[in-house]
Structures are given as structure tokens and as C-alpha cells.
Amino acid sequence: MEAARLLLARMGISPADLVGAGRPTAPTFAEYIPVVREAVSDGSRKAYNTYWNRVLEHWSQRRIDEVRASDIERLAEHVKANRVQRRNARGGHGSAENLIAALRCLYRLAVADGLLSEGENPALKVSKPRRMPSTRRAVPDTRLAEINAAAARTSEDPDLDSLLLRLHTETACRRGGALALRPMDLDPTQCLIRLQEKGDMVRWQPVSPTLMRHLLLHAEQRQSPPDGQLLRYRNSRPITHRRYDTLWGRIGEALPWVATQQISTHWLRHTTLTWVERNFGYAIARGYAGHTDRGSDVGSTATYVKATIEELAAAVAALTGEPHPLV
Known part of the structure; x- marks a missing residue:
């Protein structure tokens, strides 16, 4: 290890320079979300577009590799607390779940594009809220x-x-x-x-x-x-x-x-x-x-x-x- 550090020092390279070497710099959310929108199906785009817009409101200029699991947790709680109040609302669980699903979709493509490794995917480290039983039933x-x-x-x-x-x-x-x-x-x-x-x-x-x-x-x-x-x-x-x-x-x-x-x-x-x-x-x-x-x-x-x-x-x-x- 000492020999490696000495060699890197003589070459003018720090260990931090080696992290992520060989892959492109991660884009910002403002740059990458349009790419994701074009890549997914119409159904996924319709389901997740609202939540990608929420991400842009908060993290537009942040790189996608700068977000941690705790950041996603905080944003999910913010979306949950500031959801649109509807008659059939159920405490915002659906809003938080959909935000996490939208981010998982985004990061899945980022991993496939080689921008992140699977282990660096922060959305997989956040648990979705437990889905509540449906209130729908058969009509007499x-x-x-x-x-x-x-x-x-x-x-x-x-x-x-x-x-x-x-x-x-x-x-x-x-x-x-x-x-x-x-x-x-x-x-x-x-x-x-x-x-x-x-x-x-x-x-x-x-x-x-x-x-x-x-x-x-x-x-x-x-x-x-x-x-x-x-x-x-x-x-x-x-x-x-x-x-x-x-x-x-x-x-x-x-x-x-x-x-x-x-x-x-x-x-x-x-x-x-x-x-x-x-x-x-x-x-x-x-x-x-x-x-x-x-x-x-x-x-x-x-x-x-x-x-x-x-x-x-x-x-x-x-x-x-x-x-x-x-x-």
C-alpha cells in the first residue's frame, strides 16, 4: 500500500482521482431525466412524469451520483406531506411509493448506461412504503x-x-x-x-x-x-x-x-x-x-x-x- 501511494504521488495522482475512472462524468438530473423520458414506455412516462418533475424542482442541477439514500427519504417525505389533497387520499403513501418507483426507473437506466454501478444505486437502498389494501370491491x-x-x-x-x-x-x-x-x-x-x-x-x-x-x-x-x-x-x-x-x-x-x-x-x-x-x-x-x-x-x-x-x-x-x- 505504501508503495502504491508513493507511486501515485510521484505521478501526481490522488486516490480520489481513481474513483470512477474510465467512465463518463455523471449527468445532472436536468440532463438525464429527458433521456429517461425518451427511453421508457408511454405507460411508464405517464406514471412517473409527475414525480420526475418533483425531482427537477429540488435536484435539477445535482449530478445523479451525488444523491444518497437519505436524500431520497427526505424528498419522499416532502412529497408525501405536500401531496394534492383528494377525497380518496390515504395519507400520501401512494405519492411516496410512486416517487421511489420513478427514481428506481431512472437509476436502473443509469446503471445500464454505465453511469453508476449497481452498488451505487441509492434508490434500491430506500424501502417503498407498505402498500395499503385497496378499498375497491365488487358492485352489487x-x-x-x-x-x-x-x-x-x-x-x-x-x-x-x-x-x-x-x-x-x-x-x-x-x-x-x-x-x-x-x-x-x-x-x-x-x-x-x-x-x-x-x-x-x-x-x-x-x-x-x-x-x-x-x-x-x-x-x-x-x-x-x-x-x-x-x-x-x-x-x-x-x-x-x-x-x-x-x-x-x-x-x-x-x-x-x-x-x-x-x-x-x-x-x-x-x-x-x-x-x-x-x-x-x-x-x-x-x-x-x-x-x-x-x-x-x-x-x-x-x-x-x-x-x-x-x-x-x-x-x-x-x-x-x-x-x-x-x-
């Missing part, structure tokens, strides 16, 4: 009927809104899956639709002949291109997530209990999957939901008891009271 049949009636009664486009609710209630798909649906994803012969949902997962979901007929009619009347978005307004403009916001806003005005409980499209997913699980079992419900084998709470048995497409079609037939061609 009578309440579900009220929701459908209110949606049609208060809408300037009842055909569109009724189709949206039928699609989500029957298939338990997520909003992203409905918005990504294209006419070319419809298989009228077998009454199947191809859903593209989060995590780039693609699956075929059985639907009733009635729903298939109305999806085809909607695509024809609203001039949806075969490879373009299926769900559209009367002027053929594709709908966005904003349509869901206005839909539930109107339903909430007509049915105050909907607004009070913050009921949304995802409650329909809970409703359908609860019914499927009660009547057809856990394996069929997992297949109906499009869940994969990933996840620490899934045992290895799930690999061997996957639901078949015919079993999912049987569940759809029982749910809707209509025969299905695959059953």
Missing part, C-alpha cells in the same frame, strides 16, 4: 344497473358510454386494454377479442355474441380503420382516458354514492372477477383477469392449473346468459 347487481342507467340517461353519446360499460363489465379488461382495441383484434367467428394491456401483455378474451355484434357495428358506423383505435366519438375521433373521467363525473352527479365512494372503471373489474371466482374458482378468475405467473404471492401450482380459452368462454356464457361458440 342493483347498483350496477343504476350505473348503467345513469350513464345512458346523462350522456350525449349513450351508445358509446353503454358500450364502454358493457365491454369492461363483460371482459374485466383495464382501460388501457379497451383503448388499445382495434377492429383487427376482433374474431367474430369465435367471439374473441385480443387485448393488449399493461406490461405489453397480449391475450385473447372471449366475449358474448351481443358484445361482438355491437363492437363490429361501432367500428363500422364510426369508421374505425382496421389497424386504428376501435372506440371513437361520432365524428370518428378516437376517445382517450378523458372520456372515462367525464363519464364517471356525470354518473357521480346523478348517483351521489358513486362520487362519495370514488367508484371508477376498475370497480367493474373487481365486480366481474369476484363473480367469476365465486362461480368458477381461482384458476379461472386468474385467467379471466389476464394475470401472469409473475409475482411473489403466486405458488408454483398456478403454472399447472392455467385456465383454457374454452373454460373462460364458459364463464362468459354463464355471466351473460348467451351461448358461446367455444362452449
Whole structure:
């Protein structure tokens, strides 16, 4: 060690000069966050963009290798304390969790780019807040009927809104899956639709002949291109997530209990999957939901008891009271 220090001293090099030698200087957050935004998927960008903006507000000119785990903890507490107050707020746990997830995404790319080593990743040294149980639950049949009636009664486009609710209630798909649906994803012969949902997962979901007929009619009347978005307004403009916001806003005005409980499209997913699980079992419900084998709470048995497409079609037939061609 003494010989090494003597050699470095004669060369005019300090030990500190050797730290990080051979790799580029780490960028600032202001320089690197735009790079991350361009690299991630649309879904990740939408989920994390708000929290990257919070990082820029506090650490814009700091280099990404200057932040420590304690800095992230402090920023998470600041975001938690200064969150937007909403009716369904739960103490800011979600805000802190999303900030840490956004930073983990950023630092994961930084490690892949060779700007940091895995051991220098400060976001991995910060634990996410424990996720609280969801308050969503299945909606009773009578309440579900009220929701459908209110949606049609208060809408300037009842055909569109009724189709949206039928699609989500029957298939338990997520909003992203409905918005990504294209006419070319419809298989009228077998009454199947191809859903593209989060995590780039693609699956075929059985639907009733009635729903298939109305999806085809909607695509024809609203001039949806075969490879373009299926769900559209009367002027053929594709709908966005904003349509869901206005839909539930109107339903909430007509049915105050909907607004009070913050009921949304995802409650329909809970409703359908609860019914499927009660009547057809856990394996069929997992297949109906499009869940994969990933996840620490899934045992290895799930690999061997996957639901078949015919079993999912049987569940759809029982749910809707209509025969299905695959059953």
C-alpha cells in the first residue's frame, strides 16, 4: 500500500482521482431525466412524469451520483406531506411509493448506461412504503344497473358510454386494454377479442355474441380503420382516458354514492372477477383477469392449473346468459 501511494504521488495522482475512472462524468438530473423520458414506455412516462418533475424542482442541477439514500427519504417525505389533497387520499403513501418507483426507473437506466454501478444505486437502498389494501370491491347487481342507467340517461353519446360499460363489465379488461382495441383484434367467428394491456401483455378474451355484434357495428358506423383505435366519438375521433373521467363525473352527479365512494372503471373489474371466482374458482378468475405467473404471492401450482380459452368462454356464457361458440 505504501508503495502504491508513493507511486501515485510521484505521478501526481490522488486516490480520489481513481474513483470512477474510465467512465463518463455523471449527468445532472436536468440532463438525464429527458433521456429517461425518451427511453421508457408511454405507460411508464405517464406514471412517473409527475414525480420526475418533483425531482427537477429540488435536484435539477445535482449530478445523479451525488444523491444518497437519505436524500431520497427526505424528498419522499416532502412529497408525501405536500401531496394534492383528494377525497380518496390515504395519507400520501401512494405519492411516496410512486416517487421511489420513478427514481428506481431512472437509476436502473443509469446503471445500464454505465453511469453508476449497481452498488451505487441509492434508490434500491430506500424501502417503498407498505402498500395499503385497496378499498375497491365488487358492485352489487342493483347498483350496477343504476350505473348503467345513469350513464345512458346523462350522456350525449349513450351508445358509446353503454358500450364502454358493457365491454369492461363483460371482459374485466383495464382501460388501457379497451383503448388499445382495434377492429383487427376482433374474431367474430369465435367471439374473441385480443387485448393488449399493461406490461405489453397480449391475450385473447372471449366475449358474448351481443358484445361482438355491437363492437363490429361501432367500428363500422364510426369508421374505425382496421389497424386504428376501435372506440371513437361520432365524428370518428378516437376517445382517450378523458372520456372515462367525464363519464364517471356525470354518473357521480346523478348517483351521489358513486362520487362519495370514488367508484371508477376498475370497480367493474373487481365486480366481474369476484363473480367469476365465486362461480368458477381461482384458476379461472386468474385467467379471466389476464394475470401472469409473475409475482411473489403466486405458488408454483398456478403454472399447472392455467385456465383454457374454452373454460373462460364458459364463464362468459354463464355471466351473460348467451351461448358461446367455444362452449
